[in-house]
Amino acid sequence: MKMLDGIRVLDLTMWAFCPSAGAVLAEWGADVIHIENPRNPDPMRLFGGGSLEPNGAHWFFKHYNRGKRAITLDLATPEGKEALYALVKESDVFLTSFLPNTRQKLGFDVDQLRAVNPNIIYAKGTGGGPLGPENHRGGYDGATWWHRGSLAQSVMNVTRTEVPSGMVGHGDGMSGLVLAGGISAALFHRLKTGEATVVDSSLLGTATWFNAPAIIGAVVDGPNAQMGKYIPREMGQWSGATYKTKDGRFIGLLHLGDHQHEFEDLCRHMNREDLIADARFGSPADRMANSGDLMVIMDEIFATKDFAEWKTILVTSKGVWAPIQSVEEMPDDVQVQANRMIRTVEYGDTSQPVVMPPVMFNEDSGPCNRAPDFNEHTDEVLRDIGGFDEAAIARFRAAGAVA
Secondary structure, rough: OOOOOOOEEEOOOOOHHHHHHHHHHOOOEEEEEEEOOOOOOOOHHHHHOOOOOOOOOOOOHHHHHHEEEEEEEOOOOOHHHHHHHHHHOOOEEOOOOOHHHHHHHHHOHHHHHHHOOOOOOEEEEEOOOOOOOOOOOOHHHHHHHHHHHOOHHHHHHOOOOOOOOOOOOOHHHHHHHHHHHHHHHHHHHHHOOOOEEEEEEEHHHHHHHHHHHHHHHHHHOHOOOOOOOOOOHHHHHHHOHHHHHEOOOEEOOOOOOOOOHHHHHHHHHHOHHHHOOOOHHOOHHHHHHHHHHHHHHHHHHOOOOOOHHHHHHHOOOOOOOEEOOOHHHHOOOOHHHHHHOOOEEOOOEEEEEOOOOOOOOOOEOOOOOOOOOOOOOOOHHHHHHHOOHHHHHHHHOOOOOOO
């Protein structure tokens, strides 16, 4: 469902954070035009052995630039600026990952584009935010989101490891999704009030939001804080523990509130109705008082069957539980498949899985179109949107402003 049909986004971004915001907007129906330098393309295209050949971009680029059109403009040339400003006049959003000095130098900072189109929404993604003494510093998610944003230390705390681990998940993708939401809110605001706003989002801000319970708990609860801290298994409750199966896998239970009907239903699914009548476990209060005993029994029960067997047994149970899955298992998850959370995009003789944005409109998360080749749409965009004829485009090409 094209929620943003008719919205045009100029996407002057690189790497992954801001490009991922553009990809989300494209999945939601916007016409997103990715702008690259003709001699210095988006480095994510060439990352890890990618190339400028048709379908040759790295899979990371394809993931975060699906559904866009791609053009080239050298904004250091007068012709490149001429072309950009013509496109700005016809666009709703300008999205960029570049820092203030570059934006001013190349003529695409807020005031420079607002002089061309006062109604354009200007969106920028940065490492540490638009304000403060370090607002001119760059950032990557592995540093600004993971390390500075407290996530690496939180993982060390939770797992009792002494060295920061590699990044879990991808801060760029999370941050891009947040930025896309902000842009959508700005579009709604403009529709209601006529005011075009500047939208800012940052890797550091997203990490702070992501880890908010641990950050708040550290201040409010001090040394007694539990969020983001290591908690020995024996100090926890049976209802929120993980249990090892016969084949060495794990099932996680999360019976928040430990409701009586859910406990009894679980006992029946495990073929252990005797536990319902056990006085130690007769009520939520009893189970809390005797949680250690119940965990020992549950360990023994889960050790009797393989992971796959427990998944089949528990699928109809009332309480919340989950299999501890690997990334390799995610494409085969029945809920992932039913909701088409992971799709496949064809690139010539090859295909690539693509993860969809986690928002659906009328149960549809988007078309999942392919990512563009380098310079694929330059002529059509300059002609159809910029209003330039073939002679003007030839002039741009002769000047080196486009590839």
